[in-house]
Amino acid sequence: MGVTLIEFSLDKRSGVATYMQIVQQVEQAMRLGRLTPGDRLPTAAEVVGRLAINPNTVLRAYRELESRGLVEPRPGLGTFVRRSLARPRDPALERRLAAWVRDAREAGLGPDDIRALVESALSGGLIGEATA
Amino acid sequence: MNALELAGAGLRYGRTWALRGCFASVPQGRVAALVGPNGAGKSSLMRLAVGLRRADEGEVRVFGEPPRGANLPRVAFVAQDKPLYPELTVAETIRAGAGLNPRFDTPGARKRLDDLGIPQRKRIRQLSGGQRAQVAITLAVAKRADLVVLDEPLANLDPLARHEVMEGLMAAVAERGLTVLLSSHVVAELAEVCDHLILVSQGRVQVAGDIEELVAAHRLLVGPAGGPPAGSYDVVGRSDTERQTTLLVRLRGPVHDPRWTARELSLEDLVLGYLRAPDAVLAPRPVAL
Numbered sequence: 001m002g003v004t005l006i007e008f009s010l011d012k013r014s015g016v017a018t019y020m021q022i023v024q025q026v027e028q029a030m031r032l033g034r035l036t037p038g039d040r041l042p043t044a045a046e047v048v049g050r051l052a053i054n055p056n057t058v059l060r061a062y063r064e065l066e067s068r069g070l071v072e073p074r075p076g077l078g079t080f081v082r083r084s085l086a087r088p089r090d091p092a093l094e095r096r097l098a099a100w101v102r103d104a105r106e107a108g109l110g111p112d113d114i115r116a117l118v119e120s121a122l123s124g125g126l127i128g129e130a131t132a
Numbered sequence: 133m134n135a136l137e138l139a140g141a142g143l144r145y146g147r148t149w150a151l152r153g154c155f156a157s158v159p160q161g162r163v164a165a166l167v168g169p170n171g172a173g174k175s176s177l178m179r180l181a182v183g184l185r186r187a188d189e190g191e192v193r194v195f196g197e198p199p200r201g202a203n204l205p206r207v208a209f210v211a212q213d214k215p216l217y218p219e220l221t222v223a224e225t226i227r228a229g230a231g232l233n234p235r236f237d238t239p240g241a242r243k244r245l246d247d248l249g250i251p252q253r254k255r256i257r258q259l260s261g262g263q264r265a266q267v268a269i270t271l272a273v274a275k276r277a278d279l280v281v282l283d284e285p286l287a288n289l290d291p292l293a294r295h296e297v298m299e300g301l302m303a304a305v306a307e308r309g310l311t312v313l314l315s316s317h318v319v320a321e322l323a324e325v326c327d328h329l330i331l332v333s334q335g336r337v338q339v340a341g342d343i344e345e346l347v348a349a350h351r352l353l354v355g356p357a358g359g360p361p362a363g364s365y366d367v368v369g370r371s372d373t374e375r376q377t378t379l380l381v382r383l384r385g386p387v388h389d390p391r392w393t394a395r396e397l398s399l400e401d402l403v404l405g406y407l408r409a410p411d412a413v414l415a416p417r418p419v420a421l
Contacts (some may be wrong), residue, residue, distance in 0.1 A: 054324065
């Protein structure tokens with residue numbers, strides 16, 4: 001057994017099915033570059049030994065990730081990350097976002113306000129957004 | 133292959149039937165919740181499953197054979213009071229387990245207890261309730277049983293110990309491909325753990341099946357008082373106020389009536405709904421029988 005690279009956590013009040021929470025957390029870790037091609041996902045036994053959930057839930061999440069082409073099972077070895085979802089880092093972009101978040105906080109916005117603004121901007125709902 | 137099958141199984145104590153005409157099956161590799169009110173017949177059903185009693189009617193099969201004789205080593209039972217010898221040390225308990233069970237996995241049992249941080253020099257009576265539960269489950273797993281039946285494994289444990297016992301049990305399921313049948317009357321704590329349901333009430337199996345399929349097949353319909361909505365469904369339960377009617381239904385097809393809203397149910401809601409409607413029975417008879 002190799003080292004455990006990521007651990008899952010569950011939000012029982014989110015209304016999102018448990019297996020889908022695991023799928024989303026793997027995808028998130030891949031996007032952030034915390035999981036890269038060749039990394040082994042924790043085994044079902046490792047996951048349920050921490051979360052006290054049904055092992056079939058973990059296997060279902062891994063099957064879903066496999067059908068999305070993100071991971072592949074290697075019999076007897078485990079389930080491995082197949083590709084990268086991480087984009088090349090853009091320090092300038094990250095600096096501007098950090099500055100913007102700081103401005104938003106100083107303007108008195110809380111995390112939920114900030115998330116709502118970002119969601120709105122993503123869906124094109126902010127006034128003054130460039131359409132060209 | 134079904135790990136457990138009840139085909140019209142019944143059990144009586146003297147002239148009183150504790151269970152009658154029970155139909156249920158648990159496929160291999162599943163974690164099945166056995167739920168129901170106290171006195172409904174949960175313990176009797178477990179006694180049948182592990183071969184402590186023979187069915188007085190119908191049949192009980194464990195991996196296709198009756199639970200007796202050469203088939204018995206495939207089944208392990210962890211009773212509610214976790215009956216261990218209080219004066220034995222943990223190490224002596226493991227040795228006793230090895231002496232009593234032909235296929236006993238002593239190194240596996242020792243390793244599991246080490247991983248759980250349970251000191252093997254200690255006497256059983258010096259252990260916490262959670263640790264005693266872990267030792268009892270370790271014995272069941274080390275017996276190399278394929279079906280492990282646990283009667284209220286979480287009763288009398290604090291929240292942390294409950295979580296740890298469940299973690300240990302689920303890890304064993306993942307590693308060994310065990311099938312588990314566990315009883316509880318706290319349905320909420322089973323939702324993440326169990327994928328199969330056997331609901332016992334008034335001495336029979338009222339509902340049995342895959343939890344996800346059961347949840348997907350039921351809806352709570354809320355609409356105006358009076359006539360039920362158009363559509364194809366069976367009504368399990370109903371409550372009425374002057375203005376509003378609420379129906380718990382099992383869908384057979386879509387319900388189309390814009391005045392009604394349909395909501396999915398949690399496992400707990402589903403179980404409560406059936407317990408409030410004792411005449412509604414949903415326990416399909418296995419095709420193979």
